[in-house]
Amino acid sequence: MSSSPISVIIVGAGFAGLTAALELSRKSIPVLLLEKSPSLSQTLGDIISFGQNSSRFFAKWPGVLEKLDPIIHQSTEFHFHDWQGKFVTTQSFVEEHRKWGTRVNGHRGEIHQILFDQASAQPNISILLNQTVMSYSETKDSAIVTTSSGHTFTADLVLAAEGVHSRARSKILGYDDHSRPTPSGYAVFRAWFPSSPLLTSNPLIKHLVYPNGDTHNGWIGKDVHFLTASIKNGTEFSWVCTHADDAQIKESWQFPGSKEKALKVVEGWDPIVQEIIRVTPEDRLFDYKLVFRDPLPTFVSPEHGRIAVIGDAAHPFLPTSVQGASQAMEDGVVMAACLDIAGKDKVQEAVKVWERIRYERVHAIQKTGVQTREQWHKADWDAIWKNPDSLHLKREAWILDFDAEKVAYQRYQEVRKELESGEKL
Ligand SMILES: Cc1cc2nc3c(=O)[nH]c(=O)nc-3n(C[C@H](O)[C@H](O)[C@H](O)COP(=O)(O)OP(=O)(O)OC[C@H]3O[C@@H](n4cnc5c(N)ncnc54)[C@H](O)[C@@H]3O)c2cc1C
Known part of the structure; x- marks a missing residue:
């Protein structure tokens, strides 16, 4: 096996890109992170939520939880009313915090700044701002991105974490769906x-x-x-x-x-x-x-498998799923674990295993966004007054009590064998 480290380019410094960068860095894989914004703005965005399944990741990065603590929402109760203001029910999160750990909810810009600072402080993460990636290409040995300023960067793998307007999707799909949400x-x-x-x-x-x-x-x-x-x-x-x-x-x-x-x-x-x-x-x-956006048939470039879309670029979420940022982070964590296991000579294998581990889970969780909206918007109020707790947000263990990194290390070899035996996604 090659002893030199894998080289990875990440496009987009949102929660998917920053998580992938921090986790790769933690596993001694160097990263070049390209972000189109010339600077960060803490005023951009508003409330964003991380379930226990992703909040657990913040603890992996020294000092991050301490910085988050003063800026995150602290209540453990959610009070529901009908539209006219009549109190219906209170949902308590105390028990799930005890069982599964706490959640992180706060201002997107402020939480993002903390992760960005953390990534900037890592010696094996290089961040270049004001770099808009315009095109993606690959050979059997490398993946290449070209920016609007005409610069070309090459690595073993490119992770396109550019959010909902991702240009890399067309590389994956073989046609341009850039303007087709x-x-x-x-x-x-x-x-x-x-x-x-x-x-x-x-x-x-x-x-x-x-x-x-x-x-x-x-x-x-x-x-x-x-x-x-x-x-x-x-x-x-x-x-x-x-x-x-x-x-x-x-x-x-x-x-x-x-x-x-x-x-x-x-x-x-x-x-x-x-x-x-x-x-x-x-x-x-x-x-x-x-x-x-319709689910992608695959998250990985079909030609040489050296370009993958992660986060919203791969699977945008409705806010009522309360899982968009969490799933973007899980993508990065699982990718880093797969690359850590596979090593430089098996980058493409790692990416295929990553896709297989992520694909079903992500799409199953995506559906919960519609379910929650329907549960509230099409509520049968006679039934609700008989059972007020039916308004509660569904809090499911398979989503929240989930350690994506551990599962990736546990499942890698089994999934690799499935791929070898030709099982389809
Ligand atoms: C400014 C902003 C504010 C947001 N506010 C909220 C909010 O208040 N609440 C909420 O729930 N969700 C918000 N979101 C979305 C939320 O962050 C994502 O749904 C989720 O976290 C998934 O993150 P992501 O990293 O996949 O995508 P994003 O968070 O969208 O990050 C994508 C990153 O890629 C960069 N990028 C895009 N194209 C290129 C390119 N061609 N070259 C280089 N870089 C590129 C973008 O500038 C951005 O930094 C916001 C997203 C953004 C970008």
Whole structure:
């Protein structure tokens, strides 16, 4: 076996790319990470959630949990109301935290900055910002990317972690689906802002941030749900409102939102919900159209198997799955474990094993996003009043009580044999 280390290029420094980089680095595999943004912006994005299955990864990277602790949501209860404000049920997360560990929920920009700093500090991770990868190619021995500035980089393997607009998908598919996301029929208004307007404007909404510190509430109506979370001991506040919308636009995290339109969606709803929207600074409100992409037949380039798509580039998730970032991270962790086992001479084998370990799990979890939305949006209220807990988020052990790294090391050889015997995905 070759004694030189595997060389890996990662395209995109989101949670998929950074996790893959940190895990490869931890296993002494050097990484070149190319990111199109010229700098990071902590203001981009809002609430993002990591289930126990991915929160466990933060503990692998020294000092990261300590940095996360002061900025993540601390409450362990989720209070549900019907659309008119009648209390329905409280879901407690105490027991699952005890069994499976804690979750990490917080501001996407802030958590992202912590991981980015961690990756920047590793001597075997080189990060180049302001590098937009325009094309991917491969030979039987190497994978190549070319950036918009005309630079070419070569490695044993390229991991395309470029998010939903991935260019590498066309390399995998053999045709361009860059501009072909399918509208899901839903959109989300999203807001995050310092909670002072909730404290000062109307006593009706003060309890959401004071004296209760971090709180988590949901209001469920016909084809609409409205969720709130306060954070950092109630000093910051976020809300999301998912509603029917069939607009045909591209995915974007920074599409400006309109309070007037948001208020229209919740017309006649609990005055608390309407007041939250009224006090929201308009420049902190965004409108995000939710789109689907059909599942890819494979995550790996069919020609030489040296280019793989990971994270949202491979499998975008609906927010109601609460697993998009977690699955992006699992991709990186499992890839690093597979490459660690296989070594430089068997990079292509490692990538095929990785795909097989990931494919079924990712697509099964993707479906839970639709199930949760339907459970809330098409709720049978007579049945719910008889069994209020049926509104609870499904918290399933097969998703959350899962150690992706351990499973990868356990399953590698068995999966390799399946591949050798010609079993299909
Ligand atoms: C700015 C931003 C804000 C977000 N905010 C939220 C949020 O508030 N809540 C939430 O639940 N999810 C949010 N998401 C999505 C969430 O981070 C992802 O769904 C999930 O974490 C999967 O991550 P990913 O790494 O696969 O993709 P992403 O997080 O989308 O990361 C992809 C990365 O690749 C880079 N990139 C793209 N194309 C190229 C290219 N050609 N060359 C080089 N680099 C490239 C992008 O700049 C980005 O940094 C946001 C994503 C982004 C990019």
